[in-house]
Amino acid sequence: MLKWIKSLKNKGRTSRGNADKGDFRKDSSGHLRSASSKARKFSKDNSVTNKAVILSRSQHGISRKKIDTHALKVLYRLHKAGYHACLVGGAVRDLLLGITPKDFDVATDATPEQVNKLFRNCRLIGRRFRLAHIHFGRQIIEVATFRAEHENHSGDQSGHLDETGRIVRDNVFGELADDVWRRDFTANALYYDIADFSVIDFVGGYEDIKNQRLHLIGDVETRYREDPVRMLRAIRFSAKLDFEIDEASREPIYALGYLLQDIPPARLYEEVLKLFHSGHAVRSFELLQEFDVLKYLFPEAAKSIAKDDSIERMLLIAMRNTDDRIRKDLRVTPAFLLAALLWHPVNSRVGEYTDKGMPHSVAIQKVATRILSQQAGSVSIPKRFSSMMRDIWGLQTRFHYRAGKRALAVLEHEKFRAAYDFLCIRAKAGEDGDALKQDCQWWTDIQEKTPEEQRNMLFSGGQNRSGKSGGKRTRRRRSSSKKKSNPAQS
Secondary structure, eight states, rough: OOOHHHHHHHTTOOOOOOGGGOOOEOOSOOOOTTTEEEEOOHHHHHHHOOOOEEEOOOOOOOOGGGGGGGHHHHHHHHHHTOEEEETHHHHHHHHHHOOOOOOOOEEEOOEEEEEEEEHHTEEEEOOOSEEEEEEEEEEEEEEEEEEEOOGGGGGTTTHHHHHSSEEEEEEOOHHHHHGGGSSSSSGGEEEEEETTTTTEEEEEEEEHHTTEEEBBOOHHHHHHOTTHHHHHHHHHHHHHHTTHHHHHHHHEEEEEEEEGGGHHHHHHHHHHHHTTSOOHHHHHHHHHTTOOOOHHHHHHHHHHHHHOHHHHHHHHHHHHHHHHHTTTTTOHHHHHHHHHHHHHHTTTTTHHHHHTOOOOOHHOOOOOOOOHHTTTSSSSOHHHHHHHHHHHHHHHTTOOOOSSHHHHHHHHHHHHHHHHHHHHHHHHTTTTTHHHHHHHHHHHHTTTTTTHHHHHHSSSSOOOTTTTBOOOOOOOOOHHHHHHHOOGGG
């Protein structure tokens, strides 16, 4: 990535303007600037007066070969129909960094209804943000109409802010020069124009990419209040791209983190998934801690970490494990990290019920219900994953079985592998001393055996951790006198 950034710097020195798209000048460093722009002064006035810096194909180096064929199909069809069509956002940023984008978003001056007429495979979605989704099998190309400031709207277009300044509806359409000021970070505000293969830059995003810097567009506090999720996006991009969040964009996060409490839990779940499944979960977690916003996402986990440093060590091990699996292109499930985040809040409360005589396996499920219910108020977890979390937690209480049918049932459980990995992470973190390490090693060893060897280990005089045999239990016969004394059975 560093080599590519250096190449960007060299290309920036030779940038030139396009006469029909703006007036340009070179600064003292040789970089192309809009003649009418003022560095880092983002305002509504700027959106009207600023001219874009236009980078030609030879200057930015983006090849259409690197762009998804379905995204190109959407861009070309919109362009052929007479609309302005651009690849925008993270895809352009990643292409400049030499990263293969996972998603390709398109921005256009066509309305959602006009896009819908052009594509038979189009579906219009959203109330808050009206979007067009073009379906190619399982792949979706998202097409958004250029947005404008709310006070500039007319007719049936609508935009609305709530009393906190948060955008609750944003369907005010405009032009590209308006749309750029509705973007979040300068690095995400570059447009790849399919008409001439140029990159359009209104806000210095190209320079910020070269300098590995995240800079929020506009008044920072206002932009965070418009959409508090932008704070999480800043953390995610910083972790994923190794970009530094500039001072003006980072300071308000400490004071405005509480606004995340007003975001729908289902939307926060999607953002958490992006944070922890980016391949940079460790760094994302560290930044969540640094900015003190973890408590708004996982309040019970944050309380546990504050009380015991060892809990954070276990979480970091779990996240490092997830990052390693993603880098190796191995399957990961959200349930695993979510189970790790909430394990100590669950496990620490089991004693409230076992002290009253409730079996441990029953107690852990009862506490799980309570914790998951509380968690749903912050980040809601889909049932398919919360059910798996319950299985992972419940199996932890059964890993001390090393013999007999109970141990075999653990080994054959459909969630055994996830629960086993979870057990070994707990052991590696030092939880429960050497006992968990021994359990982890025993269950590691048995998996390396053949099915016949496994049965011999389980049913040939083996013992559970407690020292009790795993052999078949004999049932005591009831006396004949007891049977006769029970009229219901006579």
